[in-house]
Amino acid sequence: MNIELINTGSELLFGRVLNTHQQWLCRQLTDLGYLVSRQVCVADDGPSIQTAVREALSRADFIIVTGGLGPTSDDLTRDLIAQLLGRKLILDIEILRQLEAYFTQRKRTMLESMKVQALVPEGARVLPNPNGSAPGLAMQSGEKWLVLLPGPPRELRPMFTASVIPILQRAFPLQSKFICRTLKTTGLGESAVEERIAGPLRPLLDAGLEIGYCARVGEVDVRLVAKGENADKLAADGERIIRSLLPSRIFGLNDDTLELAVVRLLTESGQTVALAESCTGGYIAHRLTNVPGVSRVFAGGCVTYSNAAKISQLGVHPEMLAAHGAVSPEVAREMAAGARRVFDTDFALAVTGIAGPDGGTDDKPVGTVYIALASATETTAQRHFFPFDRETFKFITSQTALDALRLAVTRL
């Protein structure tokens, strides 16, 4: 069974918009046990859309087309596909009424041009759109299904969940039970993760467990997929083995972020944290404060770019700065201890380093960073070397710092 995805929209090929539909739809489908075999993006003109749909119909069983259902002159998908399949467009009175109600409720006038959204290809099923004006459409062509969804994500996503998944699952029921679970790890590279777990997992793989790796900067996902009667047991056994082999490296499941894991651990243990950031420039604070409810565990932080700020805000001793330089384990420790004292928290993280592109020396090249962690019992600093572009440097430094905090809270 093949699924193909067609994204229409010239703005995608102009590079003005990021194609978030692809990731979202592919992820929903994969998590349900359906694989997308191909995604294509074409301009919203007649020949491009018709060619793409014709090709997809020749290969795939279930085709999802996004975009081009609105009322403006470049919204051609409905017409072109009806034409391609040889279906008449029929005005659907029920949709027309809903459209009128939609505009009345929003105190807006419904222009004549809006009525095209009530046109339905003969025999198509209408997919309600509670978040916008253009409904979706689902139609069969032989044994194959063609689903048309509106472009705006806040319309497409609920429609996909409410209307498309049931059609897909009824038309193409999975042959067997399906489980997909992602273990999120940090602190090890992809090869190192694979090296540790691939051997011991071998018997489970032979029994049908599938394993996939996805490496990003500072994170490796391990994805377990199991099918059939034994799916639950295979996935559970796989997770148990991986957890035993990577005891401290797994911070969460599926969509968890490291900052969410850290905030959750702090909240559960009733501990608090403060930050002293130099080279990450507020990025660690930004990541933590993306988590709702963080104010219970995060008191605040200082972004101390200048030496003067390190002295006045965190109580770093000028003689320390003079003796060891701002990028040193001594100053990192004083920053962490200072932040912990000033904000009166259980923990404090401090980072000081050289993000570049300038400012490196032979002894401390661009990419050098010290990460310090202060707790009630000790204040330690580690040297790292992340010779990357500025944004990657900030990300991986923040990742390493948050992970040090996670491990410290876990050990409590």
Added chain:
Amino acid sequence: MNIELINTGSELLFGRVLNTHQQWLCRQLTDLGYLVSRQVCVADDGPSIQTAVREALSRADFIIVTGGLGPTSDDLTRDLIAQLLGRKLILDIEILRQLEAYFTQRKRTMLESMKVQALVPEGARVLPNPNGSAPGLAMQSGEKWLVLLPGPPRELRPMFTASVIPILQRAFPLQSKFICRTLKTTGLGESAVEERIAGPLRPLLDAGLEIGYCARVGEVDVRLVAKGENADKLAADGERIIRSLLPSRIFGLNDDTLELAVVRLLTESGQTVALAESCTGGYIAHRLTNVPGVSRVFAGGCVTYSNAAKISQLGVHPEMLAAHGAVSPEVAREMAAGARRVFDTDFALAVTGIAGPDGGTDDKPVGTVYIALASATETTAQRHFFPFDRETFKFITSQTALDALRLAVTRL
């Protein structure tokens, strides 16, 4: 002349990764006057990649393939395409030496498997990769070009700019002069921008100037495209008219960010800034510190989530907090004035608000925020209402704050 883009990688079709290559490459090409007619994403297996490349070769003149050039077992692109074109793979001694140097420099061992990255299809041109181990490849098949780029963005992007654009421009020179210039605006919605400039631009549009709008949260891009002999004059006239109609709303050109514009203005005028952030949680500091060289104008900032931190770090008066609450113009002004004093800068920005999802009241619902700006002459605060999800709230608040600073520095 047709350009097609093929993104390989099962993780894209599993929905684990967002396809940022598409947007970035399409944008670069569009800005140079080249249009991408189709983008396709396929799994990294033999049949999928070969079918996609074969189809693209039947339609397009210039084909860009991303991903699958690394050393692991699922990196098949190089092999598959050499096979498809009937080219032998030859070990390139120069690349091998560079690979060895790359690993030596990073104090890592080069595994035997890494050597596949030094294999080059007969007759292919090698595209150097200063940011990673796998070089890119460019090869001709008749009049057509096929370019293979590594998947990681920080390797792909510089390689595209340095090596691919020159090949493209030499092989397919534009038939006429092409100018694409994007004016970056903030502070007005898309319709408001269009309403102000569309009428006065009409004569230039009639003369062949093309204009496009792209709206994002907190920003609207106005894109001017002109072709042919009069291109320079048309684009220059268009820009002049738009600048006169939106005198204070344009902060930059093309890929400029608002934070870059602010750092540039501060640097030019020799002024400095400090920050006091509550609800943005370090995000403004993060944005500013993404700009290389920011340390000359940015002294530091405080992320004061708790009231205690606002008092101890910024000298906010406890009686102000008690009388007006943390989210008030009075406290915003004290935060800004405090940051300016503490960090000894020319300007200071402060934000205090309710990001949500909890914490709102009837009087100050979720989305309420005060932005204060302190300078040598005055300290003012503005109330705003940004009832959006947490990340959008942080972005638009930071955008509004940075724009207030930009305007203040511009007025100097």
